[in-house]
Amino acid sequence: MNLRSSRHRLFVPSWPVLVCAILAVCAPQLWAQERLTPQHVQEIRELSATTLSKEGLPGLAIAVSKGDQVWSAGFGSADLEQNVPVDSRSLFRTASISKWMTATAAMRLAEEGKLNPDAPIQQYCPAYPQKQWVVTSRELMTQLSGIRHYHGANGEPRDTAAQRDALDALTKREQSTQYTRYTEVIPTLDAFKDDPLVYQPGTHFLYSSLGYRVLGCVLEGAAQMPYRTLMRRLVFVPAGMSTITEDDAQIITPHRVAGYAWDANKRLVRAPFRDVSENLPAGGHLATPEDLVRFAIAFNSGRLVQPKTRDAMVQRPKLMNGSNAPDAPDYFGMGKGLYYGMGMFVGQSASGERLLMHTGRDPGSSTELLLAPESGIAVAVMSNVSQWDGTDSLAKKIYEIVRSK
Secondary structure, three states, rough: OOOOOOEEEEOOOOHHHHHHHHOOOHHHHHHHOOOOOOOHHHHHHHHHHHHHHHHHHHHHHEEEEEEOEEEHHHHHHHHOOOOEEOOOOOOEEHHHHHHHHHHHEEEEHOOOOOOOOOOHHHOOOOOOOOOOOOOOOHHOOOOOOOOOOOOOOOOOOOOOOOHHHHHHHHHHHHHHHHOOOOOHHHHHHHHHHOOOOOOOOEEEEEEEEHHHHHHHHHHHHOOOOHHHHHHHHHHHHHOOOOOOOOOOOOOOOEOOOEEEEEEOOOOOOEEOOHHHHHHHHHOOOEEOOOHHHHHHHHHHHOOOOOHHHHHOOOOOOOOOOOOOOOOOOOOOOOOOOOOOOOEEEEEEEOOOEEEEEEEEEEEOOOEEEEOOOOEEEEEEEEOOOOOOOHHHHHHHHHHHHHOOO
């Protein structure tokens, strides 16, 4: 495979970051004197280049932060047909990493007294009908709401031919909505808002992108402004995320990477088309890995939500009966022993340090954002290929390189 790599970039902190450090209002461990070294950079470059070649990826972009530094590099191709290399400007689909950002906006509104996480969601989103049981924003954020995920991922029966045919028909009908362009979040609820809840909220865990679409509607009602506007005001601008934008399939977006998939013979082909505007609060943005790392830094430092709110977001949720929420299934190679907090998976490194993570998978995109709050290390991995399950392994290897020296 032809390997092309951009020169690395070293991010100099902006004035809000410097002020945060001077005033000592940020998490103290984040501003420790440890810094990325030339040895770190060399090892990360070698690991990334090897991964690109070994895994047969079209393109790969990496960003890493330690302390007040952000380093990034691109490898391989952003567009195979046009022979365009991945560089620091390349925009990848964030996919489900957007959930972490949406939950952060929700808790910022809670801090401002505009959103009660434990109130019925219809108080803010009347477009979602009342169900047999009350659903709250807290349950939406922690994946305990009972709102279904995509058809086929909710434990539907498949024992008989009739059951399989019925599920196939529902799946095809749902997939047809993925070709529609949306400019508002509320109309995206129409495809599922009248469906019954899979279970009573607060009694089981079920990962649901549709639940996060509802959360986008809740945020609009609480903030009294469109989702796109409130995300920029509450998250993107305060975090210094200068490249993130909505993934609009009809807009010409400079530096958007081309998306690929593997066929049955592991040959690269174009990824199937999907208009992800229907899924904006759950995974509908474009960004560079640098911007994802900036979000992680801001989240950890207390610039987006207060430290006590941040700490509450990463705690294991409780079920209705008072017991701990169960571990999440092994999603995309992330391993077992993880639970879902408010917008992110929470686990531990091999050395026992807490790790906050979220993977993302969309046609033409495989991503992960990892944050180690105690050591102040953040890693973003983004590739322009579908269903690559190596993002977690790569992100953790990079984390270990940076942490160990």
